[in-house]
Amino acid sequence: MKMSVIGGGTMGNGIAHVFAQNGHDVTLIDVKAEYTAKALKTIEGNLARQVKKETLTEADMKATLARLSTATDLAAAKGSALVVEAVFESFPVKKEIFSTLDAACGPETILASNTSSISVTKIAATTKRADRVIGMHFMNPVPVMKLVEVICGQATSPETLACVTQISKDLGKVPVTVQDYPGFISNRVLMPMINEAVYCLMEGVAERDAIDSVMKLGMAHPMGPLALADFIGLDICLDIMNVLHDGFGDSKYRPCPLLRRMVEAGYLGRKSGRGFYEYEQK
Ligand code: CAA
Numbered sequence: 001m002k003m004s005v006i007g008g009g010t011m012g013n014g015i016a017h018v019f020a021q022n023g024h025d026v027t028l029i030d031v032k033a034e035y036t037a038k039a040l041k042t043i044e045g046n047l048a049r050q051v052k053k054e055t056l057t058e059a060d061m062k063a064t065l066a067r068l069s070t071a072t073d074l075a076a077a078k079g080s081a082l083v084v085e086a087v088f089e090s091f092p093v094k095k096e097i098f099s100t101l102d103a104a105c106g107p108e109t110i111l112a113s114n115t116s117s118i119s120v121t122k123i124a125a126t127t128k129r130a131d132r133v134i135g136m137h138f139m140n141p142v143p144v145m146k147l148v149e150v151i152c153g154q155a156t157s158p159e160t161l162a163c164v165t166q167i168s169k170d171l172g173k174v175p176v177t178v179q180d181y182p183g184f185i186s187n188r189v190l191m192p193m194i195n196e197a198v199y200c201l202m203e204g205v206a207e208r209d210a211i212d213s214v215m216k217l218g219m220a221h222p223m224g225p226l227a228l229a230d231f232i233g234l235d236i237c238l239d240i241m242n243v244l245h246d247g248f249g250d251s252k253y254r255p256c257p258l259l260r261r262m263v264e265a266g267y268l269g270r271k272s273g274r275g276f277y278e279y280e281q282k
Pocket of ligand 1: 047142
């Protein structure tokens, strides 16, 4: 099947990687050729890591790369069975992308968003095919994490849900269907935990490493909540807390002032070289 992915960032290149590895022809689209070139380089590096671990053969790596093409114009998504948008979390940007895709693609195309916090219903309403718009929320790192949170907007049809569920299973993922409420399930449960960990740090209940050790060693989480916040990006964590706070109007979702302060300082986690931990800048 022909698939298109919009956005070559961490999520977009991971999604393109997984589609191509599973036999789909993928067009990766971003606004500049240098972004798609960088995305392809990242995919190549991640595939090489799989070859080194002997979970992929050299031949499969070559075949995967051959199934990937790039473009800088959304019109290149025409003829896709499925388009997954994975650009940054800005509704005006997504609105522009979805209305352009709606005009460019035939009626057979399902339009999905990898949004982690924007309403799928609101995105769908920017198109004339709300029944064929759905949320497909992959987790980072996409090639590793099994979950796809499949989000049904108000008008998503059962046929669209069935199709996206099957495609997700064929990728070797486990799709879980959820309804379109703020934060869906993943971030409604994950982000308050991270936010509470930041409160524990701010209030001096324990040091950073102690907080992370409690959750790693006591609850078998692969990363502690503060390390995970750095991995996700503190700005993204703050945005999602704000979405939960605004969406439910419940004070239990108030973002921790320390989280706000760190974002204001530009301490965004791994991507800025500093968050709760410090990182070597690549
Ligand atoms: N592509 C391909 N393979 C990758 C990869 C990538 N980008 N990144 C890691 N891997 C593979 C490694 O090759 C390794 O494979 P093997 O098990 O076969 O050896 C495996 O993943 C583990 O990687 P590492 O050994 O390098 O490192 P690790 O053991 O410390 O694991 C981790 C890294 C997978 C990130 C792990 O720490 C983890 O699972 N962390 C939690 C991640 C998480 O919670 N993600 C969800 C974030 S929330 C989100 O995404 C949604 C949102 O809306 C905010």
